[in-house]
Amino acid sequence: MANREDIQTLATKIGQSIIGQEAMIERLLLGLLANGHLLVEGLPGLAKTRAIKSLAKNLDASLSRIQFTPDLLPSDITGSEVYFSEAGKGEFKFQQGPVFANLILADEINRAPAKVQSALLEAMEERQVTVGGDSHKLPELFLVMATQNPIEQEGTYPLPEAQLDRFLMHVRVDYPDAKSEVAIMELVRSEEKQTHGKGDAADRLAADVVLSSRREITDITVSKAVADYIVALVMATRYPDKIDADLAKWIQVGVSPRGVIGLDKVSRAYAWMKGRDFVTPDDVQAIVHNVFRHRLVLSYEAHAGGITADQAIDRIVEKVATA
Structure with missing residues (x-):
């Protein structure tokens, strides 16, 4: 119970500086608790960067921000062997890159080529970096939050499906409501009158x-x-013709086994955050869109008809009987 209260307090502290984005905060904490990574998609200025900075401020964890650009190299992320010379003797030593932090903000991940993307995604999957034949372990507390801009696609390198599958959840961030916008203005005004540091160590949640x-x-x-319900939802994406004619036209490739594992892990984390020691179908339905959204490959017919992944998932939830 004490741990849950501490996590709830952490969510409250983050919410004090991130207004109108309660769902994103909850998903960020779910990713942290489920030991997975997040792909966050939203327009500029919707507090994506601010969210993970606020998490780092209130959690005893290091933060690295990596701005993905077309000229970025894999070694800029992982680190590299550097030659050191002392007393006439020289040797190569591994100098860690920014990926060796607890929290990683991969800003605009689709702006870097596939070789650079894969360097980060390998670290996400294997939780280690191999340079010069030596493997270097990443911290036990390790979360990557990658961001994408949904409207600016010129000069980008979209992540292929196999790499998207490495993310536990795909979170979409939308505009806050009018009341929240007023509160945001008031918050910024108050922040202009004071300085914000990292935060007192005593006030930060221990890792x-x-x-x-x-x-x-x-x-x-x-x-x-x-468990059968979770599997039934996944199977509906793989064999949509068995449950609905429209779904059969919309879905080209269904959810992978990582989706089954992810839905199970996030459902358990969600139930824990809600104060229960068991998972209900409502828990599964609450987060299924985040787990399936980036794993579905829609058909040409679906794209031509303006059908989104969320609409396909809605139809699946509607058609598959609950446990």
Whole structure:
């Protein structure tokens, strides 16, 4: 219970500086608790960068921001062997890159070529970096939040489906409402009158609380009925013709086994955050869009008809019977 209260307090602190984006904050914490990575898509100025900075400010964790550009090299992310000379003797030593932090902001990940993207995605999957034949472990608390701009596609290198599958969740961020916009203006005015540092160490949540919470989440019960429901949702994406004629026209490639694992992990983390020790179908439905959204490959017919992945997922949830 204490860990859950600490995580809820962390969410409240982040929410004090991120107004009108409660869903994004919740998904960011879910990714942290489920030990997965997030692809966050939204227009500029919607507090994507601010969210992970606020998380780092209130959590005892290091943050690295990597601005992805076409001229970025893999070694700019992972680090490289550097030659050091001392007392007439020289040797190569590994100098760590920015990926060796607890929280990584991969800003506009689709602006760098595939070779650079894969350097980061390898670290995400293997939780280590190999340079010069030596492997270097990444921190146990390690989360990548990659961002994309949905409207500016010129000069970008879209992530292929196999790389998208490495992300636990795909989060879409939309405009805040009018009331939130007023609160945002007031917040910025108040911030202009004061300076913000990293935050007192005593006020920051210890990383061990997150790691301990993850262990508690592994004990969350998933009944056979709910497990079957999760699998049924996945199977509906792979064999859509068995449940709906429109889905059969819309979906070209269904969700991979990583999607099954991801939906199970995030459902358990969501139930834990809601104070339950078991997963319900409502928990699964609450986060299924985030887990499936980037894993579905829609057909040409779906794109031509303006059908989105979210609409296809809505139809699947509607047609597949709950546990």
